[in-house]
Amino acid sequence: MKGVAVLGSTGSIGVSTLDVLARHPERYRVVTLTANTGVDKLYEQCLQFRPQYVAMADEASASALAQRLKSKGLRIEVDSGVAGLKSAAAHPDVDDVMAAIVGAAGLAPTLAAVRKGKRILLANKEALVVAGDLFMQEVTQHGAEVLPIDSEHNAVFQCMPENFRDGLARVGVERILLTASGGPFRTKPLAELESVTPEQACAHPNWDMGRKISVDSASMMNKGLEVIEARWLFDAKPDQIQVVVHPQSVIHSMVEYADGSVLAQLGNPDMRTPIAHALAWPERHGSGVGSLNLFDVARLDFEEPDTERFPCLRLAYEAVTAGGVAPAVLNAANEVAVERFLDGSISFPSIPRVIEQTLEKVTNGDEQSLEGLMAADREARGVAEQQVAARV
Ligand code: NAD
Ligand code: MG
Numbered sequence: 499m500k501g502v503a504v505l506g507s508t509g510s511i512g513v514s515t516l517d518v519l520a521r522h523p524e525r526y527r528v529v530t531l532t533a534n535t536g537v538d539k540l541y542e543q544c545l546q547f548r549p550q551y552v553a554m555a556d557e558a559s560a561s562a563l564a565q566r567l568k569s570k571g572l573r574i575e576v577d578s579g580v581a582g583l584k585s586a587a588a589h590p591d592v593d594d595v596m597a598a599i600v601g602a603a604g605l606a607p608t609l610a611a612v613r614k615g616k617r618i619l620l621a622n623k624e625a626l627v628v629a630g631d632l633f634m635q636e637v638t639q640h641g642a643e644v645l646p647i648d649s650e651h652n653a654v655f656q657c658m659p660e661n662f663r664d665g666l667a668r669v670g671v672e673r674i675l676l677t678a679s680g681g682p683f684r685t686k687p688l689a690e691l692e693s694v695t696p697e698q699a700c701a702h703p704n705w706d707m708g709r710k711i712s713v714d715s716a717s718m719m720n721k722g723l724e725v726i727e728a729r730w731l732f733d734a735k736p737d738q739i740q741v742v743v744h745p746q747s748v749i750h751s752m753v754e755y756a757d758g759s760v761l762a763q764l765g766n767p768d769m770r771t772p773i774a775h776a777l778a779w780p781e782r783h784g785s786g787v788g789s790l791n792l793f794d795v796a797r798l799d800f801e802e803p804d805t806e807r808f809p810c811l812r813l814a815y816e817a818v819t820a821g822g823v824a825p826a827v828l829n830a831a832n833e834v835a836v837e838r839f840l841d842g843s844i845s846f847p848s849i850p851r852v853i854e855q856t857l858e859k860v861t862n863g864d865e866q867s868l869e870g871l872m873a874a875d876r877e878a879r880g881v882a883e884q885q886v887a888a889r890v
Contacts, residue, residue: 501529501591502777505583505607506598507543508536510708511621511647514769515596516543518777518785526777530586532599532607535559541566544574551575551589553582555603584610594777596647597622600710601833602826602875605629609868612642619776621647623727624833628826629871630730644731645776650676650724651731652772653750653763658732666734674728675752675760677744678803679704681716683846684745688807694846696839704747704767713836714810717849718803722814723832726825729818736818741811743801748790766790809850813857823863823874830878831856831885838886852885 502519506512512533519526528547533540534555540563544552552574554560560578567574577585587595587607595611596619597604604622609629611618613636620626626633637644646652654676659669666672682701683691700712707715714720725739742752750772752762765771766787774785805812810832817824835852838844844852860878864870 499524500526500593501589502526503530503532503586503589503592503595503611504528504598505532505587505596505604506600506622507531508533508539509598509600510706510711511598511769511773512596515598515619515773516547518770518774520546521784521786522777525783529591530589532583532586533559534599537562537566544572545570548572549574550591551577551586553577553579553586555579555583580606583607587611587616588614593617594619596773597625598647600624600708602628602829605633606868609633609636612636613640615641617643617645619645619647619773620731623648623723624829626730627723627726627829628875629865629868630726630825632866632868632871634730634733645779646727646731647769647772647776648724648727649767649769649772650751651728652775653677654728654732654753656763656775657751657753657761662732666732666738670756671753672738672756673754674732674734674739675742675754676721676724676728676739677742677747677749677751678718678721679715679747680743680745680801680803681718681720683716683807684743691847692845696842699839699846703745705769709840710833710836713839713849714832717810717846718808719810719814719832719836719849719853721803721808722811723829725811725814726818736815741803743803745799745801746795746797748795748798764790810853813850813853817857821865823860823865823871824857826863826865826871826874827857827860827878828853830875831882834879834882834886844886844889848886848889852882855885856882 530551532553557578564576588610594617597608598621605625608625699716747767749762754760768787770785817828831853835849863874
C-alpha cells in the first residue's frame, strides 16, 4: 500500500487525482492533503479520504477547517502556512507526492518532498520554470524521482526509451514535438483579442482546467512554460523542442528519433490518464477514462504556431535561451498579468506586454539558490504590478 500526498487537492488536478486514487483503495492510502482557502471542499475530502494530516496556506481557513473537523469528531492534524504545506509534502508516511499547487507557490512544498527523496508526480510546471536547474540537481542529489503529469510531458515520457537520462543524443532522440491545442483564440480575428473577457479565455475547447492555466492556454504561455518544463525534465536544448499546434488534442506529444521514427501517445483529453500512468508506473491500471474512438476523431490536423498572435510563446523561448533568472521573471510577471487580466485590470493582449517590459527591467539575480530565485520572483512581481498600473 502506497501513502500519497495530494498538494492542491481542491483544484482541478487534485480532484482528478483523488478520483483515480478512489478507484484503487487496495493500492493507495491518502496520507496528507493541502489547499489554499477552500475550506468546504477540503472538509468534504477529509470526510471521504480520512487523511492523517492536512495543511491550508491560509491561516484563517485552517482554523475554520480544524473547528469543523473537531466538531465532527475527526482526529486529523491541521496545520497552516508554507511550513504546513512543506510538512504535508515531506510527511514520513508519504511515498508519492502529487504536486498540484498552481504557480510558484508550489515550489517550496515540492522541493521539501524532493529533499526527502520521494516520488514526485509533477503537475506544478511553474516549479520547474522558476527553478529548473536547481530542482533537477536536488532530485539527483536526494535520489528523488520525477514523473511528469502535464499531459504533453507524460506523453513524451511514455515515448522515450527507458535510459533517456543517459542523454538524448546517446539514445538517438532528435526532437521533442510538443502538441498544443491553440486554445480558444486560435482563429479569432486579432483585432477582437483586445476585448475578450476572462470567461471567453477560460472556455477551453478540449480541457477543463483551473483558471490560471486556462488563461495561459489562451495566450499560449502555457506552451511556453511547457517548453521550459521539457527542457529540464528531458535535458533537451530549447531548439530540440518544437511546438506543433494540433487542435483535436488527441496526440498528447511525440518524440522523433535519429532514424526518422516518430512515436506518439494518444488518448482522450482527460488528465486522469497521465495521473493514473504516473501513479502506477512502471505498471498500468485503470483511470476511469473511456477508450479513444478514432472513428469519432476522424482526422488529426497540424499547424505551425503563430508567434505574432501568441507573443508569449516567443517570450518563453527567449527566456529559456537567455537562462539565469529570466524564466523565473517570466513566470512571476505572467502570474501577475494573468491575475490582473482575470480581475479586469488589463486587457488580454496586455499580458505579453507586461511580461516583456518586466523581462527588460529585471535581469540580474542568483539562479543557483532558492533565495536568489525567490528574490527575482518578488522583484519581478513588483515591476509587473507597476506595468499594470501604468497600463502598458
Ligand atoms: P487549480 O487552480 O484548479 O488548483 C490549484 C490548487 O492549488 C488548489 O487546490 C488551490 O487551493 C491550491 N493553491 C492555490 N494557490 C495556493 C497557494 N498560494 N498556496 C497553496 N496552495 C495553493 O489549478 P489546476 O488546474 O489544478 O493546476 C494545478 C497545477 O497543475 C498548475 O501548475 C497547472 O499548470 C498544472 N496542470 C494542470 C492541468 C489541468 O488540466 N488542470 C494540466 C497540466 C498541468
Ligand atoms: Mg499541458
